[in-house]
Amino acid sequence: MRIPPSSRPGALPGERPAQGRNTLSPRYVVVPVELTLGGRVAVVTGASSGIGEATARELAARGASVVLASRAVGRLGGLRREISASGGTALVVETDVSDRSSVEAMVWRAVGEFGSLDVLVNNAGLGLSGRISEVRAEDVRHVFEVNTVGPLNCIQAALPHMGEGGRIINVSSVVGKRAIPKVGAYCATKAALDALSDALRVEIDQRKITVTSVYPGTTRTSFRENSRRTKSEKRGWRPKGVTPDKVAVKIADAAEKGPRDVYVTLPDRLFVAGVTLFPGLADRVLSSWAKD
Numbered sequence: 001m002r003i004p005p006s007s008r009p010g011a012l013p014g015e016r017p018a019q020g021r022n023t024l025s026p027r028y029v030v031v032p033v034e035l036t037l038g039g040r041v042a043v044v045t046g047a048s049s050g051i052g053e054a055t056a057r058e059l060a061a062r063g064a065s066v067v068l069a070s071r072a073v074g075r076l077g078g079l080r081r082e083i084s085a086s087g088g089t090a091l092v093v094e095t096d097v098s099d100r101s102s103v104e105a106m107v108w109r110a111v112g113e114f115g116s117l118d119v120l121v122n123n124a125g126l127g128l129s130g131r132i133s134e135v136r137a138e139d140v141r142h143v144f145e146v147n148t149v150g151p152l153n154c155i156q157a158a159l160p161h162m163g164e165g166g167r168i169i170n171v172s173s174v175v176g177k178r179a180i181p182k183v184g185a186y187c188a189t190k191a192a193l194d195a196l197s198d199a200l201r202v203e204i205d206q207r208k209i210t211v212t213s214v215y216p217g218t219t220r221t222s223f224r225e226n227s228r229r230t231k232s233e234k235r236g237w238r239p240k241g242v243t244p245d246k247v248a249v250k251i252a253d254a255a256e257k258g259p260r261d262v263y264v265t266l267p268d269r270l271f272v273a274g275v276t277l278f279p280g281l282a283d284r285v286l287s288s289w290a291k292d
Contacts (some may be wrong), residue, residue, distance in 0.1 A: 035063030046124030060088035097150030210258030
């Protein structure tokens with residue numbers, strides 16, 4: 001796979017400047033970046049914003065050729081230009097993960113352009129708030145189509161093109177491990193995605209393709225604000241959360257190493273451990289979130 005050189009005059013392949021506004025300052029240094037994913041082709045769904053955008057940027061910085069897949073294709077042009085200006089390679093493909101034909105067309109376009117498909121990051125997702133007694137069935141069906149059937153569509157389309165060393169990375173959530181009040185339907189989509197990941201991991205183990213589940217906690221994106229709402233329900237307190245860039249680093253690490261499970265922060269891991277060991281106590285603590 002040919003990796004285009006940096007567009008910055010005089011740069012060595014894989015180099016990028018340290019952060020700073022004044023490039024003429026004596027403090028300016030060139031930091032070599034190891035292209036640990038050089039020659040790999042990665043598909044990132046939901047690449048137009050948030051975790052997906054940050055992940056695409058991080059994978060490209062590590063040398064991968066990145067397929068930017070999203071319905072919001074108008075937002076992807078700037079990201080593609082940014083990646084190209086940094087010496088990377090990116091392909092924009094309009095994709096609706098809930099539409100099987102759209103996903104298959106995206107995968108064929110990626111393979112036709114780059115010759116292979118090595119990493120699949122199933123990140124596209126949609127939120128839904130509402131009490132279980134009130135949430136609309138049509139909203140639940142739609143969110144399942146995006147959050148659970150969408151990754152299934154991508155997996156089934158990508159697997160025939162993946163060889164040994166392939167990586168499938170499914171972005172789940174800590175609330176897939178323990179549902180919380182007022183977003184139970186959304187939590188169910190992530191729990192179902194976890195079940196698909198666990199079964200798939202065993203089914204394709206002999207092909208030496210890894211399946212990683214990533215469990216972010218709260219992330220500082222517009223995801224919550226853009227979620228579907230059943231009513232004007234108040235949402236419970238949540239932690240400040242981490243930046244999408246921090247999640248992206250974990251995902252890119254998984255693309256390199258192929259671990260089984262990835263937690264973004266220690267509190268995320270402790271939350272899952274706590275609610276697993278003490279489910280009754282978790283019920284009592286979370287009951288306060290169910291109040292309006």
